[in-house]
Amino acid sequence: MNKKPFDEMLKQEIQNLPDEITPTRELWPGVERAISSEAMEISASTNIKPWLGVAVCLGAALFSVLMIMKQEPNNAVLIADFFESQKQSLLVRYQSQPALTDNWQAQLVELEAAEAAIRQALDEDPQNAALLRMLSQVYQQQLDLITKVHQPTWQQI
Amino acid sequence: MIIDAKHAFEKEQEHALIDRCINGCQRSFADLFTRYEKKVYALSLRLSADPSAAEDITQEVFVQVWNKLAQFQGQSKFSTWLYSVTSNIAISYLRKQKNWLQRVVSSEDVGMESVEVDACPMLGGLDKLIVRLPERARLVFVLHAVEGYRHEEIATMLNMAVGSSKSQYHRARQLMQEWYENE
Structure with missing residues (x-):
């Protein structure tokens, strides 16, 4: 059987190439997942609440203090000074603003009691890393409590 | 005349569909995907000579199109723009598949x-x-x-x-x- 000349065949075949070929697997679910997760990431990044900024700053401050802790001899005092000044400035800032819960001061007293217990333990063992970490956490909880009960966006969460 | 009117109507419909996609409508994007999936796959398969890679490329193309659709100016046909995106993604995909030795000695698949x-x-x-x-x-x-x-x-x-x-x-x-x- 005679074949067509190559050039003729090529020209004809290029014109007749199928415009569409069907893939063997479903491709839409993967695309949908990818674009949905990207949309969620964008939405999350644009809906950041104002108090999160405060929390991030405090977190960064906490990190800085922990870094300093490695070099300073009296770590507990350093942490206490830092957080006490933060706490007082927050209390002053929010003193004229109504709180969203009635019992926040009772919660604060409980946290302060925990703080006192940890500091007492640190008097015995000033370099105990676990205790220092607990002290930082309990201070952080106090700051978070004061901030959140005075932020209007708290109710929307 | 009738054919011209039909083409104009289809073009108009496609523009409206693209506008909805730009505004974030995923359902419209699914329609756009259905309309072009097999065409993009055909081109990806010819460029990659690998059915499985062509599927990955097709998915990547539509994810990129979703992100870059706002950049489509409408000066060219949408299909022209889409095939250009497909070609570039396929070329980039094939480059990424090569190991360092293949890149150094410029050996080709x-x-x-x-x-x-x-x-x-x-x-x-x-x-x-x-x-x-x-x-x-x-x-x-x-x-x-x-x-x-x-x-x-x-x-x-x-x-x-x-x-x-x-x-x-x-x-x-x-x-x-x-x-x-x-x-």
Whole structure:
């Protein structure tokens, strides 16, 4: 059987190439997942609440203090000074603003009691890393409590 | 006259569909996907000569299109823009698949073996020859002969000299002629 000349065949075949070929697997679910997760990431990044900024700053401050802790001899005092000044400035800032819960001061007293217990333990063992970490956490909880009960966006969460 | 009106209506419909996608409507994007999925896959398969890679490329194309659709100016046809995005993503995908040794010695992938081609029911006619071509010859052939790009454009896309693009095209034709006449 005679074949067509190559050039003729090529020209004809290029014109007749199928415009569409069907893939063997479903491709839409993967695309949908990818674009949905990207949309969620964008939405999350644009809906950041104002108090999160405060929390991030405090977190960064906490990190800085922990870094300093490695070099300073009296770590507990350093942490206490830092957080006490933060706490007082927050209390002053929010003193004229109504709180969203009635019992926040009772919660604060409980946290302060925990703080006192940890500091007492640190008097015995000033370099105990676990205790220092607990002290930082309990201070952080106090700051978070004061901030959140005075932020209007708290109710929307 | 009727055909012109039909084309104008379809173009109008597509513009409205694209506008809805730009505004974040995923359902409209699913319609756009359905409309073009097989076309994008056909081009991806010709460029990659690998059915599985072509599926990955097709998905990547639509994810990128979703992100970049606002950049589509509407000056060219949407399909032209879409195939250009597809070609660039396919080229980039093939580059990423190469290991460091292949990049250093500039070795290129050979195309599919004829046994593999026979086992691929989705391929027919000229596609059976295209997918057997070595990578560079295949890319140049598909972009020039099938997609209509000029050698100058191909040289930029593939980061090669214009003369190399022309010689790869010639090489592709020679190989296909040899297979066509001897098999």
